[in-house]
Amino acid sequence: MKREIFSTKTIVAIGIGAAVFFILAKFVAIPTGVPNTTFQTSYAFLALISAVFGPIAGLFAGLIGHALNDAISYGSIWWSWVIVSAFTGLGIGLFRKHYSIEDGEFGKKKIISFNIVQAVVQAIGWVVIAPVLDIIIYAEPANKVFTQGAVAGIFNILTVAILGTILLTAYAKTKTAKGSLSYED
Structure with a gap:
């Protein structure tokens, strides 16, 4: 059976993931003292979302959710950071079999x-990709963006x-442990 990349389940996960990402980014963000961070x-x-539904759902939930937040909150999209949100969702989702919580x-x-x-995924994204794209796309000063x-x-x-660990642990507890059910005659 061929697996669809954009199954109904994945599309719904993208929609819910993007919406919740947007709401949390818009209303549950705390200033760090560093400008625009x-x-x-x-x-x-x-x-x-990435760990449960995979890399495609994570990529698009991060991309759409972050882009929506930027567009609504700031009037424009800061693509370098949106790309890193998508990269983060993709990266965490790519390795979901290593921490498969579905079992x-x-x-x-x-x-x-x-x-x-x-x-590792976030360190690469935030410490390397975001600052480099800020410099390339927006000509931002290196010391500021790094x-x-x-x-x-x-x-x-x-x-x-x-x-995230709390959410994944709680989610895993809603699933039946692998091998915990037995067949009775």
């Missing part, structure tokens, strides 16, 4: 695996490590 709870939910188990090993993946990227990266990694 906030503590974003939306990345914890993006991690959940109802999200123990210490899977939590560590998940957090290594999300930290500081913003590092601060955003640290806060987003911590947010996903704490809130």
